[in-house]
Ligand SMILES: Nc1ncnc2c1ncn2[C@@H]1O[C@H](COP(=O)(O)OP(=O)(O)O)[C@@H](O)[C@H]1O
């Protein structure tokens with residue numbers, strides 16, 4: 309047999325489309341040509357595969373070797389195809405039985421010595437090959453990641469020789485068993501019980517969690533804004549399996565080393581610095597990689613010191629905030645990454661940070677304050693449902709305040725309120741579309757009239773009005789009440805303090 313086929317997988321966003329490696333040996337001057345890979349990748353792959361084969365004791369066929377990776381229009385960068393290419397050459401030259409390749413997929417980079425190196429994106433490959441009922445052979449260093457996929461048969465190998473031994477039926481390859489931890493791991497370090505006082509901010513955090521609303525904390529330094537924000541993942545409902553697999557797939561393709569067991573079903577919390585580039589935040593690059601907003605999928609994106617971020621970068625967030633995904637366009641194709649995150653932002657009330665502090669140390673003028681608050685991207689602020697002030701607490705009071713309620717207790721209420729929303733409308737209140745919102749948040753004629761007067765008085769926009777309805781609905785859900793009432797509306801109005809800046 310001088311023609312062999314080996315199955316492997318490419319990486320396209322969080323998808324892993326099937327790639328067929330065809331290897332053909334023919335008479336002629338010894339040469340190796342690789343069709344379908346960019347030139348630099350071809351050269352590196354050729355060199356690695358040749359050395360790996362020779363160093364593993366195989367013959368490198370003195371023939372004309374033509375290798376084709378099909379389909380032609382898939383991204384084919386990187387060393388992920390090394391193992392499949394090496395096996396293709398071995399099968400075409402009769403050094404492994406071609407029949408043994410059937411029903412298998414292979415992924416992994418080779419070292420010159422023939423060891424298998426880990427590659428990014430193994431989890432999406434495993435999920436897909438499980439659907440196709442194939443056995444997936446992965447590098448041993450990727451076994452932890454592959455173990456998150458319970459629907460595929462994955463086998464781990466450390467070297468090319470282990471793989472060929474397995475194909476000859478001489479040795480076994482350890483089956484990667486589904487090693488998901490049964491319980492969700494919670495970082496004990498971050499519990500809401502640590503936050504003392506700040507009842508209004510805690511309440512807003514609970515509402516944000518319950519309805520999936522975005523939230524902005526405004527307050528001077530040291531009042532616990534960062535502390536509060538980092539505790540949001542711990543009060544959100546536990547992740548569903550599907551969500552967890554998507555989140556893990558994003559980590560997988562980002563190529564960042566992760567403790568898969570520790571991270572499984574833990575909602576991400578990402579806090580990119582305000583100097584982060586647009587690409588770091590939303591994703592991109594020559595070989596598109598997911599950005600912070602995708603790494604925060606199913607979790608929380610925290611933007612501290614919001615006015616410090618460049619407006620241009622913040623404006624890019626608007627689209628994913630609405631759609632829950634980010635599309636990165638390239639000349640040849642566009643790639644979609646998931647980006648369904650909850651946004652928490654924090655900012656000081658003024659340039660010096662101490663506006664409203666009882667010490668009176670703030671000397672910022674009204675104009676400076678307006679400019680500072682106004683420099684934040686208006687369209688982004690407009691997508692943040694809840695604005696809440698986090699006032700300074702005198703140190704003595706902070707000391708005396710008893711520990712707050714634990715995250716576990718708050719999470720119970722959040723879960724109950726979420727369930728109300730899912731049963732009623734199949735999505736969170738934050739995710740309600742216009743028509744759904746009007747249907748779900750119906751007010752009595754009295755309350756409707758009252759709210760209109762309040763809106764007029766506070767000079768809120770139509771958008772602000774809609775946000776108030778949704779927040780009021782979440783407050784009612786936390787209470788377990790069917791009818792959105794006056795008390796809910798009044799509380800909700802209190803969370804739109806920044807609206808006056810949005811209009812100017
Ligand atoms: N309400 C609070 N309860 C307990 N500790 C607090 C509180 N507010 C501030 N602290 C303490 O002050 C430190 C700074 O808080 P941080 O959340 O970073 O403030 P901010 O982000 O508002 O500047 C925290 O690490 C914590 O030790």
Ligand SMILES: [Mg+2]
Pocket residue numbers: 530533534535612654
């Ligand atoms: Mg902070």
